Amino acid sequence: MSQITRRDFIKASAASVAAGGLIGVPHIAKAAGSAGKVVVVGGGAGGAIAAKYIRMMDSSIEVTLIEKNPDYHTCFLSNEVLSGERTLDSIRFTYEGLKGHGVKVVQAEATGIDADKKVVKTSAGDFPYDRAVVSPGVSLKYDTIEGYDEAAAEKVPHAWKAGSQTAILRKQLEEMKDGGLVVIAAPPNPFRCPPGPYERASQIAHYLKNNKPKSKILIMDAKGKFSKQGLFTQGWKDLYGYGTDNSIIEWRPVSEEGKATGVNAATRTLISGELDTETKADVLNVIPAQTAGKIAFAAGLTDDSGWCPVNKKTFESTLVGDVHVIGDASIATKMPKSGYSANSQGKVCATAVVAALQGKDMITPSYVNTCYSIVGEDYGISVAAVYRLSEDGKTIAGVKGAGGLTPTTATAAARKREVTYAYSWFKNITHDMFG
Amino acid sequence: MPHKTIGTALLLAGGLVLSSTSAFAADPTMLGNTCAGCHGTNGSSVGPATPSIAGLTEDTIVEAMKAYKSGERPSTIMGRIAKGYTDEEFKAMGQFFSKQKMVIYPQSTDAAKAKKGAKLHDKYCEKCHEDGGTVDDEGTSILAGQWMPYLTFSMEDFNAGTREMPKKMKRKLEKMLDKEGQAGLDSLINFYGSQAK
Ligand SMILES: Cc1cc2nc3c(=O)[nH]c(=O)nc-3n(C[C@H](O)[C@H](O)[C@H](O)COP(=O)(O)OP(=O)(O)OC[C@H]3O[C@@H](n4cnc5c(N)ncnc54)[C@H](O)[C@@H]3O)c2cc1C
Numbered sequence: 001m002s003q004i005t006r007r008d009f010i011k012a013s014a015a016s017v018a019a020g021g022l023i024g025v026p027h028i029a030k031a032a033g034s035a036g037k038v039v040v041v042g043g044g045a046g047g048a049i050a051a052k053y054i055r056m057m058d059s060s061i062e063v064t065l066i067e068k069n070p071d072y073h074t075c076f077l078s079n080e081v082l083s084g085e086r087t088l089d090s091i092r093f094t095y096e097g098l099k100g101h102g103v104k105v106v107q108a109e110a111t112g113i114d115a116d117k118k119v120v121k122t123s124a125g126d127f128p129y130d131r132a133v134v135s136p137g138v139s140l141k142y143d144t145i146e147g148y149d150e151a152a153a154e155k156v157p158h159a160w161k162a163g164s165q166t167a168i169l170r171k172q173l174e175e176m177k178d179g180g181l182v183v184i185a186a187p188p189n190p191f192r193c194p195p196g197p198y199e200r201a202s203q204i205a206h207y208l209k210n211n212k213p214k215s216k217i218l219i220m221d222a223k224g225k226f227s228k229q230g231l232f233t234q235g236w237k238d239l240y241g242y243g244t245d246n247s248i249i250e251w252r253p254v255s256e257e258g259k260a261t262g263v264n265a266a267t268r269t270l271i272s273g274e275l276d277t278e279t280k281a282d283v284l285n286v287i288p289a290q291t292a293g294k295i296a297f298a299a300g301l302t303d304d305s306g307w308c309p310v311n312k313k314t315f316e317s318t319l320v321g322d323v324h325v326i327g328d329a330s331i332a333t334k335m336p337k338s339g340y341s342a343n344s345q346g347k348v349c350a351t352a353v354v355a356a357l358q359g360k361d362m363i364t365p366s367y368v369n370t371c372y373s374i375v376g377e378d379y380g381i382s383v384a385a386v387y388r389l390s391e392d393g394k395t396i397a398g399v400k401g402a403g404g405l406t407p408t409t410a411t412a413a414a415r416k417r418e419v420t421y422a423y424s425w426f427k428n429i430t431h432d433m434f435g
Numbered sequence: 436m437p438h439k440t441i442g443t444a445l446l447l448a449g450g451l452v453l454s455s456t457s458a459f460a461a462d463p464t465m466l467g468n469t470c471a472g473c474h475g476t477n478g479s480s481v482g483p484a485t486p487s488i489a490g491l492t493e494d495t496i497v498e499a500m501k502a503y504k505s506g507e508r509p510s511t512i513m514g515r516i517a518k519g520y521t522d523e524e525f526k527a528m529g530q531f532f533s534k535q536k537m538v539i540y541p542q543s544t545d546a547a548k549a550k551k552g553a554k555l556h557d558k559y560c561e562k563c564h565e566d567g568g569t570v571d572d573e574g575t576s577i578l579a580g581q582w583m584p585y586l587t588f589s590m591e592d593f594n595a596g597t598r599e600m601p602k603k604m605k606r607k608l609e610k611m612l613d614k615e616g617q618a619g620l621d622s623l624i625n626f627y628g629s630q631a632k
Contacts, residue, residue: 053468340472343471343472344468344469344472347465347468347469347471348465351464351465363462363465364461364462364465365465366462366465366466366469366524367469368469368470368472368516368519370472370473370512370516382511382512384512384515384516385519386469386516386518386519386520387519399518399519399520401518402515402516402517402518402519402520403515403516403518403519404515406511406512410511413591414511417484417511417588418511418512420483420484420584421473421484421485421511421512423483423484424473424480424481424482424483424484424485424582425472425473425485427481427482427483428471428472428473428474428475428476428480428481428485429472429473431475431476431481432471432472432475432476435476435481
């Protein structure tokens with residue numbers, strides 16, 4: 001009740017500002033008590049950050065986080081779980097830290113948003129909001145690959161959401177005989193973590209090289225090129241004999257029947273390309289095409305592309321007012337779908353939400369993305385970018401002359417440093433989310 | 436560009452300066468928050484290698500960013516990042532991090548080495564890295580509680596000549612190395628890593 005009254009009050013004040021040119025609404029709005037209610041859907045790379053930073057910026061705002069799982073497994077560094085370099089437990093995080101910041105954490109599944117009543121509908125009831133933030137990640141388009149579905153993924157894992165899927169794939173790799181064939185079907189653009197499938201191939205190659213050296217990896221790709229391709233190729237040459245007859249890794253682009261079209265889970269056979277080429281694998285990892293998380297569709301936040309259009313300055317949905325979308329699900333133009341992007345967007349969005357609730361103008365946003373990949377022992381590479389909002393407000397554009405890749409001429413010592421910096425990145429970004 | 440100038444002039448004439456600066460100026464918190472994914476929340480890194488930057492002075496941050504941007508200071512990634520910003524933004528970042536207090540997380544150190552390092556520090560380094568390296572005075576950065584791998588990398592770069600070392604520091608360091616060798620440096624780094632204050 002008091003919420004609504006206060007909001008109307010802010011609206012009225014805002015109108016009077018527009019008319020009279022007064023500054024100083026925030027003061028008046030704050031004097032009215034709690035600055036409002038925010039409901040965040042999804043406690044991952046984007047949502048955990050938005051929830052925590054809203055509280056850090058204004059602790060009078062009530063923040064409720066709706067997350068369907070009791071804990072969170074990061075996709076980041078999950079490829080090291082596949083190679084046995086780290087445990088599954090080392091990528092698991094709980095929500096206790098967020099509770100410490102005064103975030104109310106509710107374990108429930110969000111099923112929809114009633115934008116008129118301003119409530120998030122969940123399996124644990126309705127949660128009213130002044131502003132909602134939605135960061136549900138991706139959903140997998142199983143139906144783009146014949147014979148593939150959630151049940152088949154128990155035998156033919158995607159491992160594109162970390163947790164039990166990661167454990168299944170690791171177990172299969174451990175059980176595979178030396179001389180086996182691992183097939184990774186890489187998805188079409190756009191998808192979560194563009195370098196991910198290739199880092200995965202690298203990590204699995206690292207494991208095979210040391211444990212099952214007669215084995216091979218075949219990447220069947222729906223694309224003709226991929227992220228950090230030059231650097232990965234160089235790394236594969238340096239470490240895994242890429243390009244020679246003895247290469248552990250082979251890559252088949254779309255032009256060579258690379259695009260997965262079907263799966264026979266029982267026999268672990270991949271069907272691909274225009275000729276329905278069949279490839280029988282010992283371990284089959286199929287990463288299907290992706291689209292925004294299911295709740296984004298239910299809440300009317302997606303457009304024809306299957307992703308969520310947003311105001312690039314505030315991440316407010318252009319389709320549903322007072323609801324913001326961040327992370328993989330959002331259309332953030334030049335920013336890739338990565339954990340660092342989601343983190344950066346979460347903070348820009350938190351700033352916008354707090355400004356809106358305080359009746360202030362949103363300030364100039366600033367965004368960063370970085371993505372480290374560990375190609376093998378002491379072999380780290382990275383891509384970085386600094387972004388600004390374009391003048392027309394339509395694009396989050398990389399600053400020209402900045403960012404880019406680890407130089408191909410980097411010394412072995414520098415690549416080794418990048419591994420320790422990649423681990424630091426992991427520790428700091430997860431601490432930023434959950435600490 | 437001319438477009439912008441006219442816009443500003445009009446705003447000035449209209450007396451709307453206040454709202455225009457607040458909307459367009461580089462905001463310290465907005466910029467500082469983008470660094471946290473690597474440097475830790477509010478600039479205190481939980482390690483194991485990326486340095487904490489909380490509590491450095493505004494000048495230290497600005498000078499470091501400029502040196503990364505120009506390539507004068509070697510880096511694995513900071514050069515690529517620093518190229519994305521203006522001097523005004525460096526200042527704003529400096530303002531943000533200079534106001535944060537560095538949180539020191541424990542590192543495993545060798546107590547005997549740390550003890551030896553404390554003595555070497557007093558003899559060779561304290562003059563500039565005051566109070567046991569806890570203060571960032573005259574652009575020296577904070578050494579106490581900094582992540583040891585990072586300090587090791589910094590010393591490697593200094594010694595390789597890829598990062599320019601202050602002349603007087605070079606002299607002191609050479610003296611120390613003459614007498615104590617690499618083990619001396621190792622002790623110093625253990626000393627800095629062992630400080631929890
Ligand atoms: C193998 C792999 C490696 C990767 N490596 C990196 C890397 O090195 N660096 C990097 O920056 N990025 C990396 N990524 C990408 C990164 O994981 C994602 O981009 C990031 O997690 C996106 O954040 P998000 O908030 O959009 O979604 P998520 O982090 O997936 O969070 C979504 C959360 O919402 C919850 N949820 C969804 N729907 C509902 C609902 N209806 N109700 C309640 N809760 C719901 C989910 O349970 C989940 O916890 C990697 C990804 C993969 C697959």
